[in-house]
């Protein structure tokens with residue numbers, strides 16, 4: 001009989017709520033569920049929200065009775081906010097978080113590199129926002145409750161998965177003892193130590209780095225703006241790296257590398273932590289400033305992924321699927337992209353608008369994304385924490401040259417998490433005009449947002465489902481309208497937006513004026529009649545200089561394989 005902790009976790013800034021456990025005796029016998037999600041972290045909750053947007057109900061199991069232990073992920077990217085806008089929580093995050101865009105690298109007390117993350121007037125969200133993971137999870141939980149389609153079961157630990165041909169049989173331990181569940185599909189979003197991954201005997205592929213980092217959240221009053229501070233080789237921690245980030249509610253994260261050979265237990269001794277944090281505060285000129293520890297943990301960088309995220313009836317997402325270094329804020333930010341991708345593709349399979357091969361595409365696209373991230377994050381990690389004498393020699397040469405030589409400074413670039421472009425996706429249309437466009441988002445690219453007014457952006461008008469953006473002020477050809485209707489009759493969610501007109505357009509669900517031609521310019525549209533097809537995760541899967549019914553039909557068939 002499983003007994004999750006009922007003691008609220010301690011925190012200086014966040015009040016943990018202990019939720020009531022879900023008990024089998026209080027519920028009627030269980031039917032088979034289309035989707036069960038193991039894990040109510042960022043990956044599990046956003047998958048549930050994406051499924052709900054597509055009308056698919058899910059059961060979400062959470063072993064714990066409380067949200068994230070400690071702040072964990074604190075930096076969220078623009079693409080994450082765009083994804084979270086779709087599921088209705090970006091507004092709350094922006095209202096509560098701290099936006100930022102600059103990072104500073106400091107070597108032996110001298111600032112050697114300052115980088116500003118790109119931002120233009122067409123972006124609704126800034127490049128980065130700091131907020132603790134507990135708040136994010138709260139907002140996601142509220143959004144799940146509002147859908148009426150997410151059955152969240154606190155204190156339910158998934159202990160066994162038995163794969164059958166057409167479903168998974170799940171054994172779940174609860175405070176009343178075990179019960180069973182049947183699911184057509186199980187989403188394994190049970191985090192970095194995924195018991196489902198272990199039970200299925202799956203091995204992560206890639207590298208683990210030896211260096212350990214302490215993550216300490218402290219309450220302190222420091223007069224610095226919200227920017228990334230990276231200290232290389234300071235006097236108190238020679239050869240090692242320290243990161244500092246401001247969080248809401250007067251909290252700062254101090255993230256410091258340990259000397260080789262030190263164990264996590266030694267590193268987390270209160271005296272050791274106090275001495276090191278005091279030393280770092282002295283480095284920034286704040287020796288003696290009072291502070292209190294809120295939460296600490298030890299972290300090692302890993303660049304690991306499963307080679308396939310679909311194993312029978314089990315679909316992996318988030319940390320259960322891959323473990324990525326936090327340098328470049330990759331863990332949670334990648335989990336959101338997994339969840340968004342999985343949500344719409346799984347919904348299409350559940351609703352039978354596509355066959356199960358679409359899930360193989362989910363795996364191919366997201367494993368590809370993880371491998372790209374691993375490649376990039378590996379570079380940052382080798383710079384932050386050189387794994388061998390050779391890498392250390394090179395890194396140290398860059399550090400000392402950077403004191404006097406401008407040309408080496410860009411090597412400090414922190415390579416922040418960015419959305420993966422599904423350039424070679426099987427869902428991209430083979431016979432469209434992608435290659436004939438001279439610019440604009442091409443096959444597989446995430447969408448290009450465009451400002452339409454003071455508080456009005458193109459992506460604000462993109463909801464759930466596929467979106468056909470047609471650059472026209474005249475009625476859509478009858479054949480195109482018929483293809484759209486036929487797709488909808490099959491259950492495919494498809495909206496048509498006419499862009500560049502102040503008047504309604506026959507065959508379009510909505511219209512956008514684009515008075516200054518900005519959307520047309522960003523999408524590199526040369527003439528009336530061009531069109532883009534966006535998948536439900538907003539990535540481009542087809543574009544045409546001139547749209548016709550047959551080619552639209554072909555693009556939809558490619559994006560939703562039978």
Ligand SMILES: Cc1cc2nc3c(=O)[nH]c(=O)nc-3n(C[C@H](O)[C@H](O)[C@H](O)COP(=O)(O)OP(=O)(O)OC[C@H]3O[C@@H](n4cnc5c(N)ncnc54)[C@H](O)[C@@H]3O)c2cc1C
Nearest residue numbers: 039040041042043063072073158190191297318319331332
């Ligand atoms: C110490 C630390 C610091 C971090 N700092 C950062 C950072 O600064 N930036 C960043 O981007 N990322 C950071 N991360 C990573 C980030 O927190 C994760 O990438 C993110 O939480 C992944 O989300 P997830 O939903 O995949 O997994 P998790 O958030 O781990 O969620 C897993 C969920 O599954 C539940 N669960 C587990 N097993 C079972 C089971 N058998 N049955 C039912 N439920 C189960 C858990 O209770 C939890 O709700 C950090 C992680 C750690 C551990």
